[in-house]
Amino acid sequence: MIDGSLLQFFTDPILRAPTIGCILMCISSGLVGVVVFLKKQSLIGEALSHATYPGVILGAMIAGVFEIDSSNDVLITIFVMLGASFTALIGLWCIHFLQHKVKVPSDSALCFVLAAFFGIGLTLASQMQFAFSSLYRQAQIYLYGQAATMIDIHIWVYSILFVCVTIVISLFYKEIRTIAFDREYARSLGINTRTVDHIIYLLIVIALVIGIRSVGVVLMSAMLIAPAVAARQYTHKLYITFILAALFGGVSGFLGNYFSISIGNALAIHFPTHHFALATGPMIVIVASILCLLSLLFAPERGLVIRYLRIAHFRYHCLQENLLKACWRFPEGKTIPFDEISKYQSLSPTYLRFVLASLAWQGWLLKEPAGYRLSPEGRAWSTRIVRLHRLWEVYLVDYLGMGVERVHRSAEEMEHIITPELERELTLLLNDPKRDPHSQPIPKEFE
Amino acid sequence: MTYSNPYTDQSFIGFFYTLLTRLWSLLTGNAVPDTLATDEIQLLVLAGVAISCAILGVFLVFRKMTMLANALSHTILLGIVAAFLWTQSHHLANAFEGVVNETALLVAALAMGLLTTFLTELLSKGFGLQEDASTGVVFTSLFALGVIAVTLLTRDAHIGLEAVMGNVDALQAHDMRLVYITVVINSISLILFYKEFAITTFDPALSRSFGIPNGFYNYLLMVLVSITAIAAFRAVGVLMVLAFFTGPPLTAKLLAKNLSQAICLAALFGIGSALLGVALARHVLTAYGVSLSTGGVCVCAIVLLYLGTLICTKWTMKTFMKSPLSS
Numbered sequence: 036m037i038d039g040s041l042l043q044f045f046t047d048p049i050l051r052a053p054t055i056g057c058i059l060m061c062i063s064s065g066l067v068g069v070v071v072f073l074k075k076q077s078l079i080g081e082a083l084s085h086a087t088y089p090g091v092i093l094g095a096m097i098a099g100v101f102e103i104d105s106s107n108d109v110l111i112t113i114f115v116m117l118g119a120s121f122t123a124l125i126g127l128w129c130i131h132f133l134q135h136k137v138k139v140p141s142d143s144a145l146c147f148v149l150a151a152f153f154g155i156g157l158t159l160a161s162q163m164q165f166a167f168s169s170l171y172r173q174a175q176i177y178l179y180g181q182a183a184t185m186i187d188i189h190i191w192v193y194s195i196l197f198v199c200v201t202i203v204i205s206l207f208y209k210e211i212r213t214i215a216f217d218r219e220y221a222r223s224l225g226i227n228t229r230t231v232d233h234i235i236y237l238l239i240v241i242a243l244v245i246g247i248r249s250v251g252v253v254l255m256s257a258m259l260i261a262p263a264v265a266a267r268q269y270t271h272k273l274y275i276t277f278i279l280a281a282l283f284g285g286v287s288g289f290l291g292n293y294f295s296i297s298i299g300n301a302l303a304i305h306f307p308t309h310h311f312a313l314a315t316g317p318m319i320v321i322v323a324s325i326l327c328l329l330s331l332l333f334a335p336e337r338g339l340v341i342r343y344l345r346i347a348h349f350r351y352h353c354l355q356e357n358l359l360k361a362c363w364r365f366p367e368g369k370t371i372p373f374d375e376i377s378k379y380q381s382l383s384p385t386y387l388r389f390v391l392a393s394l395a396w397q398g399w400l401l402k403e404p405a406g407y408r409l410s411p412e413g414r415a416w417s418t419r420i421v422r423l424h425r426l427w428e429v430y431l432v433d434y435l436g437m438g439v440e441r442v443h444r445s446a447e448e449m450e451h452i453i454t455p456e457l458e459r460e461l462t463l464l465l466n467d468p469k470r471d472p473h474s475q476p477i478p479k480e481f482e
Numbered sequence: 483m484t485y486s487n488p489y490t491d492q493s494f495i496g497f498f499y500t501l502l503t504r505l506w507s508l509l510t511g512n513a514v515p516d517t518l519a520t521d522e523i524q525l526l527v528l529a530g531v532a533i534s535c536a537i538l539g540v541f542l543v544f545r546k547m548t549m550l551a552n553a554l555s556h557t558i559l560l561g562i563v564a565a566f567l568w569t570q571s572h573h574l575a576n577a578f579e580g581v582v583n584e585t586a587l588l589v590a591a592l593a594m595g596l597l598t599t600f601l602t603e604l605l606s607k608g609f610g611l612q613e614d615a616s617t618g619v620v621f622t623s624l625f626a627l628g629v630i631a632v633t634l635l636t637r638d639a640h641i642g643l644e645a646v647m648g649n650v651d652a653l654q655a656h657d658m659r660l661v662y663i664t665v666v667i668n669s670i671s672l673i674l675f676y677k678e679f680a681i682t683t684f685d686p687a688l689s690r691s692f693g694i695p696n697g698f699y700n701y702l703l704m705v706l707v708s709i710t711a712i713a714a715f716r717a718v719g720v721l722m723v724l725a726f727f728t729g730p731p732l733t734a735k736l737l738a739k740n741l742s743q744a745i746c747l748a749a750l751f752g753i754g755s756a757l758l759g760v761a762l763a764r765h766v767l768t769a770y771g772v773s774l775s776t777g778g779v780c781v782c783a784i785v786l787l788y789l790g791t792l793i794c795t796k797w798t799m800k801t802f803m804k805s806p807l808s809s
Contacts, residue, residue, distance in 0.1 A: 077614040078549050085721070137736075137792065143728050146548035147788075150725035154781020157647055157722070161775035179629065253721070254629075257622030264615050302634075313633060317626035324623030331609050339609055 044293065052190055053182035053249075053296075053315070057288035059193050060246045061319065063200045064255070065262035065284025067242040069277050070204070070235055072263035073215035079130070081256035082145040084243050086126025087119035088177070088252045089156035092163055094118025095174040099167035109188050111173060116192075116244050119177075123240045126152050180251035180316030182292050183299075189248070196245050200238055204277070207234060212273050249288070251316035258284065261323040268334035283326050291319025353451045354382075355394060356420050362400070362409050363417035372406040418478045419458075424450040425471035425478075426461050432472045433465065439472045489521045494765035497521070523655055524776055525760045527717045530661035532752025534710040535726035536734075537668045540745050541703060543731045544683050549614070551727050553621035554598050554704060555711045555720045559628030561594035562587070562712065563635065584660050587712050595708030598624065599701060647719040647775070657716055664713040668706055672745070675699070680741055718777040726752060729784035736795045755783035 044054040071077055094115035103110050126148050133144035164171045176184070204211070210231045213221040222228055239259070246255045266279035295318040302313070332340045361379060365371050377387050395402045399413035409417065427449045431442040453461070462480070471477055488500050501522075542548045565586040598620060605616035672679070681689040682699045689696060707727075714723040734747035759780030766774050 072612075072615060075612055075614060077612075077618045078552075081549075081552070081618060139732060139735075140543065140546045142546050142549045143543045143732060146552050146724055147728040147732055149552065150722055150728060151781060151785045154722050154725050154778050155785070156778075157775050158778030158782055161778060162772050165772060254622055254626055256618055257626065260615050260618040260622070264611060264619060314629065317629040317633075320622055320626035321630065324619065324626070327619055327623075331605070331611070 041293070044289070048187075050296070052185045052187050053292050054289060055190050056185045056193055057182050057249045057292040057315065057319065058285045059190070059197045059288075060249045061258055061262070061284035061288030061291075061323075062281045063197045063284075064242045064246045064250075064258040065266075065280040065282075066200060066204055066277055067238045068259040068261075068263035068284075069266065069273075069280045070211055070215065071239060071259055072267065073211075073273075074235070077260045077263075078142070078145055078256070080239060080243065080259035082130060082149040083123045083126055083239060084247065084252055084255035085149040086152040087123045087243055087247055087255075089152055089159055090118035090120065090122030091115050091174050091177045091247065091252070092118075092156050092159040093122065095170045096159065096163055096167065099163070099170045108186060109192070111170070112189060112192060112248075115174070115177070119244045119247060120240050122152065122156075123243060127236055127240070177247050178251050178253055179314035180247065180249045180254070180319070182249040182315040183296065185248070193245050193248075196241055200241055200245075203234065203238060207231060208274070211235065215273075249292070249315050250319050251314065254316045254320045257320040257323060258287075261320070261327040262287065265323075265327040265330035268330040268337045283323065283330075287319055287323035287326055290322045291315060294318045294322070349451075351390075354390060355399075356416075356451055358387075358390060358394065359399060359409070359413055359417035360420050360424075362407065363414070363421060367414070368408070370403050370405045370408045376407070419480075420450050422478045422480065423453045423458060425475065426458070426465065426468070427453065428471045428473070429465050429468050429477075430461055442472060487519045487521070489519055489764055491768050492764055493768055494761055496768075497761040497764050501525075521760055521764060523658065524717075525756060526658055527661050528756035528760065528776075528780055529753045530658065530665050531710070531714040531717055531723065532726055532730065532756050533749050534661070534664050534668045534713070535723065536730050536748035536752045537672050537745055538703065538707055538710060539727040539731040540734065540741070540748050541679055541683055542707070542727060543735065544741075545703075547700075547703070548724075548728050549617055550599070550602070550704065551707050551711075552724055553602065553617050554595055554708045555723055555727075556621045556625040557598045557628070558591055558594050558708050558712045558715065559720055560624050560631065561590035561708070562715065563628055563631045564593070565590035567635070584663060587660065588663075588709060591708040591712035592705055594624075595705040596701065598708075599704045647721070647777070649716070649719075649775075649777075660713045661717070664710050667709060671702070671706060675702070679703070718780070722777050722781050725781040725784050729781075729788055730755070733784075733788045733791045736791050751784075751787055755780055755787055758783040758787075 044050045068077075068080075071080055094117060095111065097118065098111050098114040103114075129148050130141075130144050133139040133147070134141050139147070160171065160174065163174070210221070210226050213224065213226060214228055214231055218228060221231075242259065243255055246258055250258050262280040262283040263276070265283045266276045269279055270276055292315055295313045295315045298318075299313040330338070332338050335341060358376065358380070361376055362371055365375070373388070373391075376391070377384055380387055382390075391400060391407060392402075394400045394413070395407065398410055399416060401408045401410050424446045427446040428442040431437040431445060432439055437445075458480075468477055488504065489497060492500055504519075504522075538551075539548075542551050568586055568590075601620045601624075602613075602617050605611045605620060606613045609616070611619075678689070678694055678699055681692070682694060682696050686696050711720060711723050714726070718726070730748040730751040731744065733751045734744045738744035738747050759782070760776055762783065763774050763776040763779045766772055766779075
């Protein structure tokens, strides 16, 4: 059925509906997720997605009462979606009521509404299992999501909702941005914060209702969080965050659906007797979480690994400068034996040899049989460091009034940081001093 | 195995009547019932879950940590899978049919409790992510892994559903052991650390100045929560246990004047909703022939008790004190 071509997922009449459906759903939840993430309300999605469950069951039950055939997908989808948004809105109202009227802490209110609605949904579901068992099976799909059974007509319904979400977000982009970052400021600008809040909640509900078909009630909240978190890692600009979140959402929707189908097929070959379909929801969530984790680790600037690498690089740079400075203290042109250098360093000899070798390779030091010697370039660099160190000491004593005995430690750090422009400013400010507070000569600026 | 269930065809009132007469005959020693009826097993398991949850739930609510409990209740699914990979690699399905290895489950709960708390803290402190988002990312991804693992290992998508929703109606007598082990563990921890829990909950700054390690009690509470959740999953599933964690303590909070009162009231409300739930489910089965999920009905009972208490307290406040509860 599948010969590995990804394009086939968009053209094949059976495969294209689930694929496009998943992508649309995940894009819209990614977009809404950014708003929720900025408002620091990520967990409201968790509560509301569970609150849709009784609605799903109710919708299917009403469909059953009207004796709609279980093969009539469009009507059942619409009933289910209406039911789901209805109970999600009731859940939202309950959360607000508990928080503001009864003064329940917000987390308990969320958690209670989540569990209570889910329990009520389950009670309804157990009733339905006997009353309308074929519809019951369709409603249970919404628990973990099942994209594989979607058909083209679903896509039209979801596309309309997706377009609505996109339009609303772009219309209210400015208001959402202002409110997310500074509520008081937004109010002073004359933005009606209550109305915008209501619009945002409506967006959340729509995104949930679109999403539960493919990701499922239980895991839907992940799709509101993971793409937004991943997108936030790359940029400080809001509109780029939106675009990236939509992109990450879409990619995880596509890949999740792809993996669930291909792994399901592979399993069907290995275990022909057990006929089971792998739920789409968990796969999509796993892909989204992996994207999120990778972004947290490797995003340029904000990624953890990148940050640590930058710190490690800076430390190494400092170490190099300190070693050059140590060599500078010996008379010019003299070859310094390794033991003399290592005497004042707390490094392991092997590592010290490695750093020295790399300095020699870069041309700052010259390797000789008896030890190391500063090259002219190395001499210039180390002189500059010493000069910066002593300039900074002068500055601390003369301008900040620090005690002479206390300035050395600060200068040890600043000597690695001061830029040439700062150096020029310091020289001007201090009238190009000749001696530091410890009466040691300050080397001349090197040409 | 066919034995006559004395509760068959009983209505709501009849349920309690039968329960009381059987209790009475047990206490007076007139007739020793040879086996517990299904309804009694359900009742005992649910009451045990309710007591455990009430003890911990009060602290969770006051510490504003219920969402972490929500996270834990999801992630223990992965723990359950791991426990059964470890003990009996080829019969995961047994885990969901009642063959229970308590030690493996408890160790798994312990590990998942620590792992979830640790990962959430890592994301929020190490990566500088806001707390709600880090909780959300961690538990949803671990839960998704759990669901996939269950589906792949049992080759049956249905069992994944059962883990989430629980199945009170499939409980057997040996399920009570794990539930009551956790009741004992929770009660002992409560008695031993009552003061420490109270002070770290209400005044973390003061407790720090006394040299009480707040972090330790955080982790201890989380471990206890995950043990309780894992003991409850066969009965009510990993999601509805949250209703037991939050519902009765919130109800008790409306009435109680101090912490110990709140814990007692929460336990009472929990047991009460278990009773109500089982009786109502039986009544519906008798009167309408519809077999409702008993766990779900219990959650409904919790909600009803909360709403009832809320209305009562508001009403008494308005009539006797002439001041509304809140603006």
